[in-house]
Amino acid sequence: MPDVTSQAPESYAETPELHERIDRIGFGLVGGATVMFFFGFVFAYFYLRSLDSNGLWRPAGVEPPSGYGIAIAAALVLSALAFGYAARVSKQGRGGWVVPSGIALVLGLFACAAQAVEYAHIPFGPQSGGYASVFFGWTILYVVATLLALYRVEIAFAAGLRNRGREGSAVPEGFVPGAMYWGLLAAIGVLAWIILYLL
Numbered sequence: 001m002p003d004v005t006s007q008a009p010e011s012y013a014e015t016p017e018l019h020e021r022i023d024r025i026g027f028g029l030v031g032g033a034t035v036m037f038f039f040g041f042v043f044a045y046f047y048l049r050s051l052d053s054n055g056l057w058r059p060a061g062v063e064p065p066s067g068y069g070i071a072i073a074a075a076l077v078l079s080a081l082a083f084g085y086a087a088r089v090s091k092q093g094r095g096g097w098v099v100p101s102g103i104a105l106v107l108g109l110f111a112c113a114a115q116a117v118e119y120a121h122i123p124f125g126p127q128s129g130g131y132a133s134v135f136f137g138w139t140i141l142y143v144v145a146t147l148l149a150l151y152r153v154e155i156a157f158a159a160g161l162r163n164r165g166r167e168g169s170a171v172p173e174g175f176v177p178g179a180m181y182w183g184l185l186a187a188i189g190v191l192a193w194i195i196l197y198l199l
Helices: 016-051 066-091 098-121 129-161 177-196
Strands: none
Touching: 016 129, 016 177, 066 098, 066 129, 066 177, 098 129, 098 177, 129 177
8 A cells, every 4th residue: 555645735825925914815705894883883973862762862961081182093093003013023024012912902901991990980871862872882792803903913922922932933823914913903992082082
């Protein structure tokens, strides 16, 4: 009986260019789905605001504390910048991407925690008119999406910690698309801050 191995032929091996293209396409699909998902809240905001049924769009007293919104938006932007910097440094093959990844993780977790604390200090509930419904729906689902994306940030950070000091340690796969997605999610967070806190 001939000795058959299960090794794939050389022609089936994925080149780095192909792997990068797959990551780029994956980011485009997930990013597009995320944008379309949160577009529903943008539409709901402006549609319900234009209807203003019985003057209940935003009754008196329905005002979120602006300090929390500023802190959350700033933490998200700084986190995305730190993780983007880490991805750029890692793509160039240099070390020093672990600390910015850790900073990005801490800032992202801070943004989620600040949102949870804001819920405890908010003077209205989701039943307090159209604005309140959009506010709670958007921010709760945004925190869920943020926590899911932070899993990618944590994977990069943990891999960097495990391989710290090893010569030629590999950068985690999908680092750059993960940073691009985290930047997109931070941009959606800034849009949420502008719409929900400033308009």
